[in-house]
Amino acid sequence: MTQTSTPAVEKVWTLIQITDTHLMDQPELTFANMNPEQSFLDVVKDIKQRFPQIDAVIHTGDLAQVAAESTYQRYLQFMQDWQVPHYQIPGNHDDNLAIFPFHNNKNEAHAIHFGSWTLILLNSAVKGRVDGWVEQKQLEQLEQLLLEHQQQHVIVACHHHPFAMQSHWIDQHRLKNSEALKDVIARHSNVKMVLFGHVHQDSENEWQGVRYLSTPSTSVQFKPLSENFALDQAQPGYRVLLLKENGEYETYINRVRLTQPKINTEISGY
Numbered sequence: 579m580t581q582t583s584t585p586a587v588e589k590v591w592t593l594i595q596i597t598d599t600h601l602m603d604q605p606e607l608t609f610a611n612m613n614p615e616q617s618f619l620d621v622v623k624d625i626k627q628r629f630p631q632i633d634a635v636i637h638t639g640d641l642a643q644v645a646a647e648s649t650y651q652r653y654l655q656f657m658q659d660w661q662v663p664h665y666q667i668p669g670n671h672d673d674n675l676a677i678f679p680f681h682n683n684k685n686e687a688h689a690i691h692f693g694s695w696t697l698i699l700l701n702s703a704v705k706g707r708v709d710g711w712v713e714q715k716q717l718e719q720l721e722q723l724l725l726e727h728q729q730q731h732v733i734v735a736c737h738h739h740p741f742a743m744q745s746h747w748i749d750q751h752r753l754k755n756s757e758a759l760k761d762v763i764a765r766h767s768n769v770k771m772v773l774f775g776h777v778h779q780d781s782e783n784e785w786q787g788v789r790y791l792s793t794p795s796t797s798v799q800f801k802p803l804s805e806n807f808a809l810d811q812a813q814p815g816y817r818v819l820l821l822k823e824n825g826e827y828e829t830y831i832n833r834v835r836l837t838q839p840k841i842n843t844e845i846s847g848y
């Protein structure tokens with residue numbers, strides 16, 4: 579075999595999206611027979627095994643079931659022990675922004691860079707409401723960031739779903755000004771995708787060349803296409819994003835088999 583010079587290996591950025599951990603204020607508490615802390619740890623264990631080298635973890639909200647400082651501190655401790663860069667945006671359950679662990683302690687649109695890729699995080703949570711809204715100020719900041727980073731490949735993330743899931747009860751809780759958000763995004767051809775959580779299920783839509791992707795919760799799953807509230811026995815999961823410098827990328831969901839018993843789907847509300 580002839581020796582050839584090794585081509586420079588192109589950097590591929592590995593980002594992991596986790597969402598809707600719904601950690602309880604006591605680690606041993608369960609919901610619908612599910613211990614969300616244990617399932618979160620099972621998901622993290624799977625990520626660590628499959629992806630020992632990652633560039634960041636993005637949490638798209640509903641970090642805590644009830645906003646409690648001790649819950650956020652436990653989460654931050656897990657992440658610090660993991661030693662990966664981590665960014666989180668609030669969900670409707672994170673109803674106290676004063677204690678929410680924004681990575682820069684600011685409730686505003688902000689950009690994080692990974693080589694030729696830029697991730698823009700938005701807060702779509704509104705105090706006292708289950709549905710979402712991105713404030714005008716943040717839409718303007720988003721527009722500004724997109725103008726500043728026209729040469730970058732962009733991912734936008736928020737908690738609430740800008741697309742209907744065809745599930746009546748979940749769609750009542752969608753991002754209510756999704757048209758305004760989608761209009762801003764549609765003006766910038768470098769936006770590749772919009773990531774969100776909140777719907778506790780995997781989904782994919784496309785509009786004006788932009789992919790809109792949801793990701794399963796690390797805890798309980800909602801039954802797809804259900805008219806009324808219903809849980810699903812689908813396993814928890816996370817999203818993998820493999821981003822190449824030239825703008826090509828791959829994204830997919832991994833599901834994780836849990837060490838705990840099946841959830842109780844007879845429960846009637848969340």
Ligand SMILES: [Zn+2]
Nearest residue numbers: 598640669776
């Ligand atoms: Zn949730």
Ligand SMILES: [Zn+2]
Nearest residue numbers: 640669670776
């Ligand atoms: Zn939510």
